[in-house]
Amino acid sequence: MFTRQQLRELATPASFSRGQAYFEEGAVGRIRYREQDNFYSAIVSGSADYGVELSLAEDENAPDFFCDCPYNYEGICKHAVALGLAVLARNDDAMAQPPAPLKKPKQPPAPAAKQVAAPAGPSAAELERAIKEVSKPDKLKFLEQHLRQQPALASAFVLHFYDSPSPTDPLDADAALPPLHTLREELRLALTRLRFDQDNLFSADGSPLPVNSYYIQRPALLEQAIGIVYVVLRPVAAAVCGALAAARLAEGLRRLQGAWAGVQATMRPAADVFWLFSGSYAYTISQSWLTLLRETGVLELLAETPFEAGEAGRCVPGLVRPVLESTPPTPRWTTPKYAPYAPPVDASGGMQLLLAAAANPSLAPLLWPVLQPHEPRLSQSLRLQLAAGLRDWQTWTTLALAEGQLVPATAQRLLRFYLDRADRPALLRAANTLLGYQKEVVGAFVLMYVKATEDRPLYVKALTLRALQEQEFADFDELSGLWEPEERQRFVAQVLGKQKQSFRPLFCARVLAAEHRAPEILALALKLDWHPRPYAHPTRTDQANLLDLE
Secondary structure (H helix, E strand, C coil), X not given: CCCHHHHHHHCCHHHHHHHHHHHHCCCECCCEEEHHHCEEEEEEECCCEEEEEEECCCCCCCCEEEECCCCCCCCCCHXXXXXXXXXXXXXXXXXXXXXXXXXXXXXXXXXXXXXXXXXXXXXHHHHHHHHXXXXXXXXXXXXXXXXXXXXXXXXXXXXXXXXXXXXXXXHHHCCCCCCHHHHHHHHHHHHHCCEECCCCCECCCCCECCHHHHHHHHHHHHHHHHHHHHHHHHHHHHHHHHHHHCCCHHHHHHHHHHHHHHHXXXXXXXXXXXXXXXXXXXXXXXXXXXXXXXXXXXXXXXHHCCCCHHHHHCCHHHHHHHHHCCCCCCCCCCCCCCCCCCCCCCCCCCHHHHHHHHCCCCCHHHHHHHHHHHHHHCCHHHHHHHHHHCCCHHHHHHHHHHHHCCCHHHHHHHHHHHHHCCCHHHHHHHHHHHCCCCHHHHHHHHHHHCCCCCCHHHHHHHHHHHHHHHCCHHHHHHHHCCCCHHHHHHHHHHHHCCCCCCCCHHHHHHHHHHCCCCHHHHHHHHCCCCCCCCCCCCCHHHHHHHHHHC
C-alpha cells in the first residue's frame, strides 16, 4: 500500500492542498473496491462530479490514477488526491480495532440513528448553532442517510419537491438482471477513456495527420471521432436488441436504462486534442446513442415484439417514469458552455422508449391505466402512439390529422392508413386538409395514388405544386388539359411575373411559346449573361436551348 508521503510526491503542492480540502469536506463519494486487481473507484464532487479510479499493482507501491476531469498539468489532480487520501483512511479504519472515524464527526455516528432517542431534544439555540456550524457536505450526508432510513421522511421530501412520488421500479429488486450501476459505470468509463488525438485520428489516406491540415480536415476528423464513439455504443445496442428479440423486456429495459445513465454521466473524453466536439462531447454521444437506437431497430423491436403480460407488467413503472416525474432534473450538459447552439436533449432519455412501447399492443393496455390520470401531461405524440397500441383507430385518425399538419411522417402514415383500408373518401378528405401544410410529402402521395377523375381540384393543386418546384414542361403540358382558364392565368403570371422564386429561363421560354408569346423569348434571352467567365457557367445549357428554341 502506498503512503501519504508518496501521494504528496505525485501531486503539486497546490493540487495536494486542494485535494486534502476536498477529502476533509466529504467530497469523496462511496468507494468501490475490486479485490481481484486491487482497484478503487469513486465519484469526487467539486465544481462538478468526476469519476476517479485508483489501481495498485502487487509489485508496485506507487498508485496509478485516472480522473475524467480536464486537468492536464504536472502531477495528479486534486480529485485523485482526495480519493487517495480516502483510500488510505479506509484502509486505516479496516486495520484499527475498534475502527476509528475518518475525521472528527460533527454529527452522531451511523449507529446512533438506531438507538432510542434522548428524552429531551436540543434547545432552539443549540439547533441553530449546529445548523450554522456544520459544513454543507456533512449536512447533506446526514440528510441523505436519514432519507434512506426513514420512509416517512423520504415521502415528505419527495412530495415537497415533486407532485407525487414515482412508483418503485420492480426491476431494482431483480437479482437476475445486470446491476444498473455496473451497466452505467462500464459505459461511462469506456466513453470517458476515449482519446481523440494524433494516435487515433488519421488523414483520408490513412497517413498520420499533419498538424497544419487540421482545419481543412476537421469535418472528416469529426466523422472519424463519431465512428470511434459508435464502436463503443454498438455492442451495448446489440445486447439490447438480443434481449428484446427474445422477448426479455425486463433485461432489455434495464440495459437501456443503464446505457442512458452512462451516457448522461459522461462529460468529456480523455483527450480531444483538436477540439472536435467544441465542449459538447456529452451532447454528441447522447445524439449518437438515440440515432443508434433507431438504426439498430431497438425502437422497432420495442414497438412490435409481443411480450408476456407478467414480464410487461413489471416493466411499466420504469417506462412511465418520464411522464410521472413532473420536474425531471436537467443534465449539466443540456446547454454546453462552449456550444450554446446545441438544442436540448430529453432529460430522462426515456421518452423515446415510452413512445415506442406505447404503440405495442401487448404494452399499451398496461400503460394506459397508469398514464390516464396524468393525461394533461401527455404529449400529442404519446397520445397518438397509445391510440395505435390500443387499436383505437377513431381516436388515432383524429390525432394523426392534427399532428400531420406539423409532422410530415405522420401525414404520410395517415394517408397510407386510409389507402390500406381502401377508404377513398377519408383519404381524399385528409389529403385536401394536409396538402396545405405538407406540400411535398402529400403532393407526391396524391400524384401517385389519386387520379384526376377522382378529385380534379386536389390533383391539379398537387401537380401545380410539382410543376412550380421541378419546372418540368411535361407537368405544364398535362396541366393544360386540366386547368380552368383562370387557373392557367394565375400559373403563367406566377412564372413570368416578378416573383421571389427564380424560374429557369428555358422553362419560362416554353411557357411563353405555349402562350403564343414567342416574340418575348428574345427579350428573355437578352437578359441573360452571355459573357464568358473563367470558371462556372450555370446558365450555358439553358442559353443554348434558348437559341435552338428561337
